Amino acid sequence: MAHAATHDHHDHHGAPASFVQRWLLSTNHKDIGTLYLIFSLTMFFIGGAFAMVIRAELFKPGLQLVQPYFFNEMTTMHALVMIFGAIMPAFVGLANWMVPLMVGAPDMALPRMNNLSFWILPFAFIMLLSTLFMPGGGPAGGWTMYPPLSLQGESVAYVIFAIHLMGISSIMGAINIIATILNMRAPGMDLLKMPVFVWSWLITAFLLIAVMPVLAGAVTMLLTDKYFGTNFFNAAGGGDPVLYQHIFWFFGHPEVYIMILPAFGIISEIIPTFSRKPIFGYRAMVFAIASIAFLSFIVWAHHMFAVGLPMGAEIFFMYATMLIAVPTGVKVFNWVSTMWGGSMTFETPMLFSIAFVILFTIGGFSGLMLALAPADFQYHDTYFVVAHFHYVLVTGAAFSIMAAAYYWLPKWSGNMYSETWGKIHFWSSVISVNVLFFPQHFLGLAGMPRRIPDYNVAFANFNMISSIGGFWFGASQLIFLGVVVHCVYFSKKKAADRSWEGAKGLEWTVPSPAPHHTFDVPPVIHDDELAHGDTSH
Amino acid sequence: MTSGGIRRSVTAWAAAACASFGTAAWANPEPNQLNMTKGVSEWSPYALHMVGFWVCVVIGILVFGAMFVAMFRFRKSRGAVAEKWTHSTKLEIVWTVIPVIILIVLAKLATGGLTSFADTTGSEMTIKITGYQWKWRYDYVDYKGKGVDKVGFMSKLEESSDRTRQLKSNLDPAKIQVDGYNTYLLDVDKPLVVPVNTKIRFVIVGGDVIHSWWVPALGWKIDAIPGIANAAWTNIKEPGVYRGQCAELCGQDHGFMPIVVKAVPKAEFEQWLTTQQDEAKVQKAAQTAQTAPAPANQG
Numbered sequence A: 001m002a003h004a005a006t007h008d009h010h011d012h013h014g015a016p017a018s019f020v021q022r023w024l025l026s027t028n029h030k031d032i033g034t035l036y037l038i039f040s041l042t043m044f045f046i047g048g049a050f051a052m053v054i055r056a057e058l059f060k061p062g063l064q065l066v067q068p069y070f071f072n073e074m075t076t077m078h079a080l081v082m083i084f085g086a087i088m089p090a091f092v093g094l095a096n097w098m099v100p101l102m103v104g105a106p107d108m109a110l111p112r113m114n115n116l117s118f119w120i121l122p123f124a125f126i127m128l129l130s131t132l133f134m135p136g137g138g139p140a141g142g143w144t145m146y147p148p149l150s151l152q153g154e155s156v157a158y159v160i161f162a163i164h165l166m167g168i169s170s171i172m173g174a175i176n177i178i179a180t181i182l183n184m185r186a187p188g189m190d191l192l193k194m195p196v197f198v199w200s201w202l203i204t205a206f207l208l209i210a211v212m213p214v215l216a217g218a219v220t221m222l223l224t225d226k227y228f229g230t231n232f233f234n235a236a237g238g239g240d241p242v243l244y245q246h247i248f249w250f251f252g253h254p255e256v257y258i259m260i261l262p263a264f265g266i267i268s269e270i271i272p273t274f275s276r277k278p279i280f281g282y283r284a285m286v287f288a289i290a291s292i293a294f295l296s297f298i299v300w301a302h303h304m305f306a307v308g309l310p311m312g313a314e315i316f317f318m319y320a321t322m323l324i325a326v327p328t329g330v331k332v333f334n335w336v337s338t339m340w341g342g343s344m345t346f347e348t349p350m351l352f353s354i355a356f357v358i359l360f361t362i363g364g365f366s367g368l369m370l371a372l373a374p375a376d377f378q379y380h381d382t383y384f385v386v387a388h389f390h391y392v393l394v395t396g397a398a399f400s401i402m403a404a405a406y407y408w409l410p411k412w413s414g415n416m417y418s419e420t421w422g423k424i425h426f427w428s429s430v431i432s433v434n435v436l437f438f439p440q441h442f443l444g445l446a447g448m449p450r451r452i453p454d455y456n457v458a459f460a461n462f463n464m465i466s467s468i469g470g471f472w473f474g475a476s477q478l479i480f481l482g483v484v485v486h487c488v489y490f491s492k493k494k495a496a497d498r499s500w501e502g503a504k505g506l507e508w509t510v511p512s513p514a515p516h517h518t519f520d521v522p523p524v525i526h527d528d529e530l531a532h533g534d535t536s537h
Numbered sequence B: 001m002t003s004g005g006i007r008r009s010v011t012a013w014a015a016a017a018c019a020s021f022g023t024a025a026w027a028n029p030e031p032n033q034l035n036m037t038k039g040v041s042e043w044s045p046y047a048l049h050m051v052g053f054w055v056c057v058v059i060g061i062l063v064f065g066a067m068f069v070a071m072f073r074f075r076k077s078r079g080a081v082a083e084k085w086t087h088s089t090k091l092e093i094v095w096t097v098i099p100v101i102i103l104i105v106l107a108k109l110a111t112g113g114l115t116s117f118a119d120t121t122g123s124e125m126t127i128k129i130t131g132y133q134w135k136w137r138y139d140y141v142d143y144k145g146k147g148v149d150k151v152g153f154m155s156k157l158e159e160s161s162d163r164t165r166q167l168k169s170n171l172d173p174a175k176i177q178v179d180g181y182n183t184y185l186l187d188v189d190k191p192l193v194v195p196v197n198t199k200i201r202f203v204i205v206g207g208d209v210i211h212s213w214w215v216p217a218l219g220w221k222i223d224a225i226p227g228i229a230n231a232a233w234t235n236i237k238e239p240g241v242y243r244g245q246c247a248e249l250c251g252q253d254h255g256f257m258p259i260v261v262k263a264v265p266k267a268e269f270e271q272w273l274t275t276q277q278d279e280a281k282v283q284k285a286a287q288t289a290q291t292a293p294a295p296a297n298q299g
């Protein structure tokens, strides 16, 4: 650790001048955070391009553009790229940038490992994406990779190796975040004074360490089943295909919370800022995150209600899943109470946060319905589920990331983004995303299965509406790109250190843009200067 | 509690639901259909689904309502000054306890649905379903306590849909109709024929990869998994043709392996079954005649 604290000793005031030194060999949390965010935005557009192919093929009945097998490659790749390439790295990038700034640390605890965890990712994704150009094609068995189907693919080995790399990257990132939060806080920054965002990442990091190895184990068993003659999941050899699903979802459900807990943290920073009122029920918020994380380990089989589990198991997993609605509800109620009695303004980050609260809650509602096992016998594997997870992931996780980008861009770049264009991006996104995903509830209830390239004429209208919403939403994200590029390179409006009137917390005490090195001397903590107010009473 | 019980206990909910979503018991997906079908079987999760739905609607109105009031009243532009309070134990207890109570009610209803779904006892008939890439096989195992001899067949996407669904076929999916319903991708060469008012037990397995057998009008889907025999049951109350699809990704033609269940009056079914059995016998006889001609000649 001593080493980490003193690295770059001769270079106190600025970043290294050489490009290679600064970006490839970087050990600076801010630069690595930037790399993660750029990488994630790139993946967001690649994954988005796959989604456009999907929605174009589904624009009307009949196959117009792609063969069914290629369609399956698109759905599989879209999910893998968005989950592991866009959402997760974006949150890690935000943690890299903001956690040290929020706890008053000079850098991450393990800066060299930080560099390694980022630079693994581009290689993992080049490998994953390259399968699309190989003779056998990319993976087409769905992101869940259920055997025996996934083992019919030709690119299994590439995909599994890519997943191993992503897992290693995530685990190293998580260790780094835990080490930073537990060891590098400025004196006086007690655990229960940390911003909710830092808490949410501390808990998420433990989830990552717990479940990424489980995923690695599951896919390794796939690999040996395919190439080394084992029979873990091969019924003919005495194995059990359902075993894979248990292992996968033991990873998979905590994984979906890995993609939403940091979002809870972000929203809990932004809403108090623009309500000019401390977060309501700080301790309850932290406790809710922790209990959601705990419960996420005992609900995995709600993804398997239709595999024919024994009734006792269905009942257990149904009750446990329903229980998650309670802490989730607490969070929503507390956000609303934070707004109540505040003095609100509606800048772009706040608009995205408000949309998050409403639309994530709609995703939570469909989650609650899905948790009712007998009803899930109908909903499962239909567009109703597709609507559910896009409400929680797009209008949940992705919206929170956009909110965070608008919120902290002034700190990162030193410039204010264009509020007008930010608002145009917001309204265009929030309307189109509902045109895109809301009709999918109807399609699922009416009987349209997910992961199909073509459908009966009865499903035509809502699919066409959904596709129009999809193209519109996709195009709206180009506005986002424009706003970010303009803000960083062209904006004339300089940001104040405290870029938002109601913003509190250590990150707003350093200059904008945040200099290459911050908190070389630990800051002094004043309780009433913390984002969530004084929690001592 | 049986699903009938669920239904009775929530008649009011369901009635309100029907009022807003129409009352038809759809056998096929309807154009612009908004809601789940009520189904035609004795067991249906429809009532539970509607209760869940209305619970969400009510909570949604309260929460979003409060949010909009807050956004209107507590705007800085209207001169609102931020208050200082940061918690209220009383409120926090209230909004923890009320959801718990609602969840207990939902859990009780859902548990009843699960119990009745799991109860395959007292069935009068058994059919074995096997999923293959990309068609279904149906084998009639027993009917009214007697074994059924060699009645089994493959059921796959019917030919005109299959031609139309080819990439750039330029054929119009809207033209594929049966009895005024569009049946594009929802029709097969040979449907599963079953009797009404009979408790039918299905034994469902996968022949190669995992598939999932789903007919919305029967109220459930269940996976067809290699090496595992799943069980489910239905008791169809109305004669009719009920359509569904494979619901578990099973490879390139996953979207093209529909399911059609034709429910007919018992007498008609029995007649159909006899014909099938006779045909099977004739076929078997023909086969034996073909494969063993030499000894016959010698004799």
Ligand code: HEM
Residues within 6 Å of the ligand: A144, A256, A257, A259, A260, A302, A303, A321, A322, A324, A325, A328, A363, A364, A365, A366, A367, A368, A370, A371, A376, A379, A380, A381, A385, A388, A389, A392, A393, A396, A397
């Ligand atoms: C109130 C909280 C939630 C409940 C009760 C809930 C419940 C469920 C259930 C029961 C399913 C399985 C549906 C099926 O396949 O039949 C499901 C699927 C899913 N949920 Fe949630 N969920 C909740 C929140 C979330 C959150 C916060 C996320 C992610 C940010 C999420 C992401 C997903 C995803 C990705 C799937 C589909 C996975 C797949 O099959 O590919 N859910 N949810």
Ligand SMILES: [Cu+2]
Residues within 6 Å of the ligand: A252, A253, A256, A299, A300, A302, A303
């Ligand atoms: Cu889950």
Ligand SMILES: [Cu+2]
Residues within 6 Å of the ligand: B210, B211, B212, B246, B247, B248, B249, B250, B251, B253, B254, B255, B257
């Ligand atoms: Cu299938």
